[in-house]
Amino acid sequence: MLSIGTLGKRTGTKVQTIRYYEQIGLMPEPGRTEGGQRRYEDAELDRLAFIRHSRELGFSLEAIRELLDLSDNPERSCAQIDAVAQKQLHKVEARIARLEALRIELRRMIGECHADRVADCRILEVLRDHEECLSEH
């Protein structure tokens, strides 16, 4: 029987976050002591660990909900799980590509400025100037 604080420490989750997961139905309503405090079983610890690990991998709460639903039906095909993971991988890769473009522009911007006064600052110029920017979309 674990208190919410213990659960939090074991999984690196804030107490409020656990209550929030309960509120949105991602975590089940646990048993309570006579005084009304939450008490958890190991199964709930595992579930929370799953959620947190998935969050660390960047899965949205919606995706995690889907994964949890799927894992409740162990006889079904795991193609759907693969699809969720693939989608996440694509998202991560798209974000990397975007950030790498940003990095290049930021580096160029910073490298170009050797001014002293704000008035001559190339960084501001680049930010003001829309010619050579990323906004093709």
Add this chain to the structure above:
Amino acid sequence: MLSIGTLGKRTGTKVQTIRYYEQIGLMPEPGRTEGGQRRYEDAELDRLAFIRHSRELGFSLEAIRELLDLSDNPERSCAQIDAVAQKQLHKVEARIARLEALRIELRRMIGECHADRVADCRILEVLRDHEECLSEH
């Protein structure tokens, strides 16, 4: 004299977003027509373009506020602007590093699963298992 819609189209910004920027003090309160509609000058167009371009580069609204303040004092040293840009570059690089670690784990996870049934799915196992994960922080 530009309407808010025109401003939006020229900068790729939704009308509500412009009003939001005004509300939080990032854009000035523009003049109005007799009927109460906003009318902008070219200076405001430039300011909005600056904001949007900076947003595209991942700067937070707070950072942009700082950059705009600095650029209002063109005689000051541009070292502060450089610092803001450097900080942003570090943030971007940190995010890239993090996402690259995620990509590796996601790829490994997906590559390892050749199961049919959810019950045997390696992806879920990896997500459940905290042994080999990223959570050193």
Add this chain to the structure above:
DNA sequence: TATACGATCTACAGCTACTGTAGGTTCAAG
């Protein structure tokens, strides 16, 4: 057994950076 004090409780507000909606008004083209 009494007490102290940290942990927990509920309920709600706040964060970032917008986006969407409802219900009404204004502008400009035809």
Add this chain to the structure above:
DNA sequence: CTTGAACCTACAGTAGCTGTAGATCGTATA
């Protein structure tokens, strides 16, 4: 003058938490 797109305000909602206030609970120690 009419029509319809664009505009107005005000407010709620999004994700994923985090923080606060004020009250109650649980347990280790005296």
